[in-house]
Amino acid sequence: MKRVSFFTILISLAFILILFIILSASMGYIKIPPIEVFKIIISKLCFDNSLLKNIKPLYTDIVINVRLPRILAACLVGAGLAFSGVSFQGILLNPLAEPYTLGISAGAAFGASIALLFITNQFGIYIVTAFAFLGAIFTIIAVLSLASSVGYISSNNLILAGIIVSSILSAGISLLKYIADERVSVIIFWLLGSFASETWLEVLMVFIFVVIGFLICFYFSRDLNVISLGERTSASLGINAQQVRMILLITCSLVTAACVAISGIIGFVGLVVPHLMRLLVGADNRKLIPLSALFGAILLIVADTLTRAVLPWEVPIGVLTSLIGGPFFCYIFKVKTKHNELIK
Amino acid sequence: MTNIYILDNINFSFKDKLIINNLSLNFYKGLFYGIIGPNGAGKTTLLDILAGIKPINKGKVILFKRDIKTYNRKELAKLIALIPQEYHIEFDFTVEEILLMGRYPHLTRFQSLTDEDYYIINDTIKSLNLKPILHKYITELSGGEKQRVIFARALIQDTPILLVDEGTANLDIYYTIELMDILSKKVEKGDTVIATMHDMNLAVNYCDYLIFLKNGNLITQGETSKCLDSKIIKQVFNIESNIYIDNKTNRKCIYFFRGGRDE
Numbered sequence: 001m002k003r004v005s006f007f008t009i010l011i012s013l014a015f016i017l018i019l020f021i022i023l024s025a026s027m028g029y030i031k032i033p034p035i036e037v038f039k040i041i042i043s044k045l046c047f048d049n050s051l052l053k054n055i056k057p058l059y060t061d062i063v064i065n066v067r068l069p070r071i072l073a074a075c076l077v078g079a080g081l082a083f084s085g086v087s088f089q090g091i092l093l094n095p096l097a098e099p100y101t102l103g104i105s106a107g108a109a110f111g112a113s114i115a116l117l118f119i120t121n122q123f124g125i126y127i128v129t130a131f132a133f134l135g136a137i138f139t140i141i142a143v144l145s146l147a148s149s150v151g152y153i154s155s156n157n158l159i160l161a162g163i164i165v166s167s168i169l170s171a172g173i174s175l176l177k178y179i180a181d182e183r184v185s186v187i188i189f190w191l192l193g194s195f196a197s198e199t200w201l202e203v204l205m206v207f208i209f210v211v212i213g214f215l216i217c218f219y220f221s222r223d224l225n226v227i228s229l230g231e232r233t234s235a236s237l238g239i240n241a242q243q244v245r246m247i248l249l250i251t252c253s254l255v256t257a258a259c260v261a262i263s264g265i266i267g268f269v270g271l272v273v274p275h276l277m278r279l280l281v282g283a284d285n286r287k288l289i290p291l292s293a294l295f296g297a298i299l300l301i302v303a304d305t306l307t308r309a310v311l312p313w314e315v316p317i318g319v320l321t322s323l324i325g326g327p328f329f330c331y332i333f334k335v336k337t338k339h340n341e342l343i344k
Numbered sequence: 345m346t347n348i349y350i351l352d353n354i355n356f357s358f359k360d361k362l363i364i365n366n367l368s369l370n371f372y373k374g375l376f377y378g379i380i381g382p383n384g385a386g387k388t389t390l391l392d393i394l395a396g397i398k399p400i401n402k403g404k405v406i407l408f409k410r411d412i413k414t415y416n417r418k419e420l421a422k423l424i425a426l427i428p429q430e431y432h433i434e435f436d437f438t439v440e441e442i443l444l445m446g447r448y449p450h451l452t453r454f455q456s457l458t459d460e461d462y463y464i465i466n467d468t469i470k471s472l473n474l475k476p477i478l479h480k481y482i483t484e485l486s487g488g489e490k491q492r493v494i495f496a497r498a499l500i501q502d503t504p505i506l507l508v509d510e511g512t513a514n515l516d517i518y519y520t521i522e523l524m525d526i527l528s529k530k531v532e533k534g535d536t537v538i539a540t541m542h543d544m545n546l547a548v549n550y551c552d553y554l555i556f557l558k559n560g561n562l563i564t565q566g567e568t569s570k571c572l573d574s575k576i577i578k579q580v581f582n583i584e585s586n587i588y589i590d591n592k593t594n595r596k597c598i599y600f601f602r603g604g605r606d607e
Contacts, residue, residue, distance in 0.1 A: 089435075090435075093434050094434065095434060095435065219453070222448065222453060225437070225441075225445060226445055226448060228433055228434060228435050228437070229431075229433060229442070229445065229494075229497075230428060230430060230431065230432070230433075232392070232395075232397060232426060232428040232430075233426065233428055233431075233494075233497075235395065235397040235417070235426075236395050236397065236420075236421060236424065236425060236426035236428075236498075236501075236507075237421050237445065237446075237448055237449055237501070238417040238418040238419075238420065238421030238422075238448070238449045239417065240417060278435075278436060282436060282437065282438060282441065283435035283436045283437045283441070284437070284441055
């Protein structure tokens with residue numbers, strides 16, 4: 001497959017992302033013309049209310065308080081999961097790795113299940129988010145300490161520790177579901193992932209994690225390239241692979257934990273977006289990290305808009321991403337394998 | 345002669361097992377060193393210690409008159425390049441991308457390549473004839489091709505010291521000679537090459553100086569023409585051999601006897 005220029009893709013994706021944000025905000029039960037959405041967003045960004053003169057206050061309210069938080073949450077989570085996926089694959093030297101490989105999703109799910117089951121007061125939604133985040137953090141601490149018992153962290157040990165901790169937590173989640181009785185649907189619904197009822201507070205929280213996480217990952221992206229040449233080579237090229245891997249591991253775990261905490265478990269993005277981008281621009285992480293972030297954001301906006309405004313009923317977004325993306329990836333994968341066979 | 349390394353009574357152990365035992369050695373500028381010894385003798389560990397990757401338990405390694413511990417990793421990367429034995433790469437980098445990584449130690453994080461960088465890169469591509477595979481993925485190359493790419497990556501790092509860990513293990517004799525000739529040229533220019541080698545005849549042919557290791561101990565060292573004899577081979581490898589002088593080149597050659605193992 002021919003590689004396309006990095007900057008062309010970067011600019012096209014950025015443009016598509018902005019376009020989709022506006023289009024998505026115009027779609028829904030009440031249709032709002034895209035141009036008015038654009039005016040509303042610009043006026044809020046510039047603190048200039050003169051643009052809003054001919055626009056119904058209801059429209060402004062819907063766009064700003066209902067649709068935008070949800071759309072931006074989808075963007076940020078998509079971006080966060082996608083660039084974390086690239087980094088996890090690089091850190092663990094394994095193209096099959098993804099943000100959930102080390103058990104972060106199971107930890108978040110366990111924390112959320114406990115909150116959903118035992119805490120039912122008016123702050124419920126924030127408590128679930130907080131418990132999911134804490135569950136993810138405790139899980140990653142457990143995985144790291146399990147894997148580093150010999151002092152040196154190898155990727156195989158990490159993956160193995162992730163699998164062990166995940167399966168223990170999965171059993172815990174099953175137990176909670178069993179205890180939950182008729183309330184089990186609440187847990188299942190959370191596990192499938194959703195962006196419904198996101199608030200600006202949650203968006204702000206994810207924004208902080210995703211933006212700082214992105215900057216750290218991008219800063220170390222060149223080192224991540226060298227690390228894939230192996231421990232000895234990267235050491236002789238002046239890079240402390242253990243240290244870089246540890247920094248990125250903690251960064252991406254925090255980003256993933258924040259994403260999972262507000263959205264539930266959305267699979268597929270963190271595994272497949274990095275692979276799709278690799279087909280376009282190759283394995284250079286300096287290109288992969290920004291492009292994956294953009295494409296992950298676009299993918300989740302499309303999926304969330306479909307389930308919110310296009311489909312007649314709301315399908316869980318985690319299901320939708322896999323249903324659309326899965327077959328598409330199969331197709332790309334097949335084309336690539338055929339292409340490789342032709343070369344040989 | 346300028347001293348590059350002084351190893352003063354160094355010890356290295358891993359999980360209570362002594363791998364390098366009270367080793368003292370000197371390395372001088374502009375020489376080709378061969379490190380010879382059976383499997384598990386500590387050759388690779390010695391290279392890692394020289395590269396500053398493995399910290400020693402006892403003793404001192406002096407590099408260019410300074411303790412190697414006082415260098416930071418980037419300084420070391422500008423002085424020493426290492427060609428490792430293993431070169432499995434999981435991701436679809438192109439050969440060109442891998443080669444460019446050799447310049448990273450000379451650049452800051454977000455700096456782009458200069459004309460000088462490109463000069464060194466193109467020079468190496470030419471001398472190893474890598475142009476035909478430049479845009480291929482590293483994952484689709486044969487073992488020998490990969491090894492040549494990894495070798496080129498280290499040359500592009502352009503350091504005065506080159507450590508080679510079995511750098512020709514996967515190559516046919518044509519490419520083996522090509523690589524060894526390139527290393528020889530570097531040595532003639534005043535660089536220093538330290539290589540672990542299993543092929544004795546190759547070592548005799550190219551190395552100015554041989555170092556024999558066994559079980560982490562120095563058995564003997566010296567100029568190739570002087571220190572190599574059947575007795576040493578017997579002592580290090582426990583095998584009978586005949587060493588003779590090739591009448592065309594007047595260099596020593598080794599012939600190992602069938603059934604020459606001492607059980």
